[in-house]
Amino acid sequence: MSDFDYDLFVIGGGSGGVRAARVAAAGGAKVALAEDNRMGGTCVIRGCVPKKLMVFASSYREGFSEARAYGWDVQDGEFKWPVFRDHLNKELDRLEGVYRKLLDGSGVEIFDARAKLADAHTVEVGGEKKTAKHILVATGGHPVRPDMANAHLGIVSDDIFSLDKLPEKLLIVGGGYIACEFACIMAGLGVEVTQYYRGAQILRGFDDEARGLIAEMMREQGINLHLGTNIVEMGAADADHTASWTGTDSDAAMGASARSAGDLVPEGGKGGLIWVKSTNGQEGVYDQVLFATGRSPNTRDMGLEEIGIEVGRRGEIMVDEYSQTAVPSVYAIGDVTNRVNLTPVAIREGMAFVETVFNGNPTPVDHDLIPSAVFTTPEYGTVGLTEEEAREQEEIEVYCTSFRPMQTAFAGKPWRVLMKLVVSKANRKVLGCHIVAPGAGEMIQLAGIAVKMGATKEDFDRTVAVHPTMSEEIVTMREPMRTA
Ligand code: NDP
Numbered sequence: 001m002s003d004f005d006y007d008l009f010v011i012g013g014g015s016g017g018v019r020a021a022r023v024a025a026a027g028g029a030k031v032a033l034a035e036d037n038r039m040g041g042t043c044v045i046r047g048c049v050p051k052k053l054m055v056f057a058s059s060y061r062e063g064f065s066e067a068r069a070y071g072w073d074v075q076d077g078e079f080k081w082p083v084f085r086d087h088l089n090k091e092l093d094r095l096e097g098v099y100r101k102l103l104d105g106s107g108v109e110i111f112d113a114r115a116k117l118a119d120a121h122t123v124e125v126g127g128e129k130k131t132a133k134h135i136l137v138a139t140g141g142h143p144v145r146p147d148m149a150n151a152h153l154g155i156v157s158d159d160i161f162s163l164d165k166l167p168e169k170l171l172i173v174g175g176g177y178i179a180c181e182f183a184c185i186m187a188g189l190g191v192e193v194t195q196y197y198r199g200a201q202i203l204r205g206f207d208d209e210a211r212g213l214i215a216e217m218m219r220e221q222g223i224n225l226h227l228g229t230n231i232v233e234m235g236a237a238d239a240d241h242t243a244s245w246t247g248t249d250s251d252a253a254m255g256a257s258a259r260s261a262g263d264l265v266p267e268g269g270k271g272g273l274i275w276v277k278s279t280n281g282q283e284g285v286y287d288q289v290l291f292a293t294g295r296s297p298n299t300r301d302m303g304l305e306e307i308g309i310e311v312g313r314r315g316e317i318m319v320d321e322y323s324q325t326a327v328p329s330v331y332a333i334g335d336v337t338n339r340v341n342l343t344p345v346a347i348r349e350g351m352a353f354v355e356t357v358f359n360g361n362p363t364p365v366d367h368d369l370i371p372s373a374v375f376t377t378p379e380y381g382t383v384g385l386t387e388e389e390a391r392e393q394e395e396i397e398v399y400c401t402s403f404r405p406m407q408t409a410f411a412g413k414p415w416r417v418l419m420k421l422v423v424s425k426a427n428r429k430v431l432g433c434h435i436v437a438p439g440a441g442e443m444i445q446l447a448g449i450a451v452k453m454g455a456t457k458e459d460f461d462r463t464v465a466v467h468p469t470m471s472e473e474i475v476t477m478r479e480p481m482r483t484a
Pocket of ligand 1: 146147176177178197198199230292294295340341342372373
């Protein structure tokens with residue numbers, strides 16, 4: 001043991017910080033961890049986990065009519081938000097308890113307090129100063145609202161899980177992961193959803209063909225998706241605004257005018273109605289406006305720049321390939337570094353940090369070919385390059401097929417899926433795999449292994465199909481749809 005209070009002080013109890021703390025402590029290091037919110041961080045408490053449970057909840061709605069097509073005598077049910085929300089809260093309490101137990105069990109000392117850096121080896125936490133040989137910043141990020149008047153009337157993704165009631169009419173602003181996932185979830189739960197995205201197509205940065213199909217399927221499930229559209233003005237709705245609807249969206253207009261004046265709460269936002277004017281000239285009134293307009297790293301008032309740590313334009317901590325900052329004793333991992341903002345990546349970065357710093361084995365994090373999923377309906381699983389990226393890089397062949405899957409086609413549903421491989425013409429390697437389908441998140445995990453191993457199209461072809469499945473198409477596409 002050195003002259004320091006701890007070998008490692010971790011700031012932030014999310015997936016990355018907790019994993020690094022536990023693994024370092026298990027290796028014999030004296031470790032402390034500070035968290036000023038609930039243990040588990042964004043993923044467990046306000047992100048992936050509650051979101052996925054909401055995806056499951058929303059998926060039952062279609063199930064009723066499908067079941068009837070398969071001979072079941074069932075009626076459509078009614079979704080009771082308070083029942084689900086209370087069950088969800090119990091589950092999150094349980095998971096938080098598991099995280100605490102894991103830390104306790106590994107001998108990590110927990111500070112339930114905000115911590116900030118005082119110098120290269122000192123952390124201020126709960127009014128005390130604690131020293132550590134190494135400090136790991138894993139404080140994550142937070143959702144941001146656009147810089148416009150009355151934006152505080154809208155909610156952000158953190159607020160969804162504790163809503164008193166589900167909105168009847170919801171406007172979602174944004175076209176990224178969070179916007180599209182919640183548009184599908186809320187539509188599935190019976191909410192009337194309008195979505196504004198300022199760009200030409202949702203899910204910027206993903207494969208164009210996949211984006212197109214997801215947008216089509218979102219509209220098919222009743223989401224009122226407006227592209228090239230943004231809010232220009234918003235405020236608490238008053239009787240004038242609800243009465244003077246000027247939009248062309250007749251459903252929305254009916255919804256607004258159908259309310260009695262007694263329903264109006266002038267404050268708007270959390271409980272009141274919100275009036276919105278958009279760039280397409282329409283006005284609308286919504287129970288809630290959800291801003292899914294991106295996330296920012298949690299680096300404010302942490303004493304970072306004061307001690308020489310470089311912070312980037314978006315507020316992210318600048319690190320090298322070993323997650324080390326400009327101050328050699330301070331490392332940073334996860335969303336606070338704004339590299340690849342995904343939980344499993346933060347966990348990898350945490351493990352690589354421990355390997356580098358405590359096991360004497362410098363380990364850079366491999367950020368290449370990371371499979372991921374967007375939990376829209378249908379889901380989108382992706383690994384590797386998009387067709388557009390690959391085309392810029394080299395000559396390619398594109399193998400793809402889009403079809404109505406057996407299970408829902410039998411029930412007369414319009415849902416379509418997409419299976420797509422982007423293949424290098426020169427060395428036949430599969431450069432990218434894109435799947436839009438129910439369960440695509442599960443499928444892409446496995447396809448990701450093959451792509452990461454450098455599998456060629458011929459390796460895929462040599463694999464016998466599992467029949468009848470949707471994913472068998474991934475090994476049975478014989479002719480390229482196009483070359484580029
Ligand atoms: P994204 O950055 O993915 O999307 C933000 C969206 O908001 C974009 O469509 C952006 O438009 C739009 N936007 C930004 N500013 C404004 C503005 N002022 N007015 C109108 N629109 C605006 O952020 P998310 O919040 O959706 O997700 C954050 C991160 O969380 C993701 O990058 C991902 O790493 C992670 N995540 C992962 C999930 C998963 O793995 N399934 C699920 C949820 C989140 P434009 O495209 O024009 O910039």
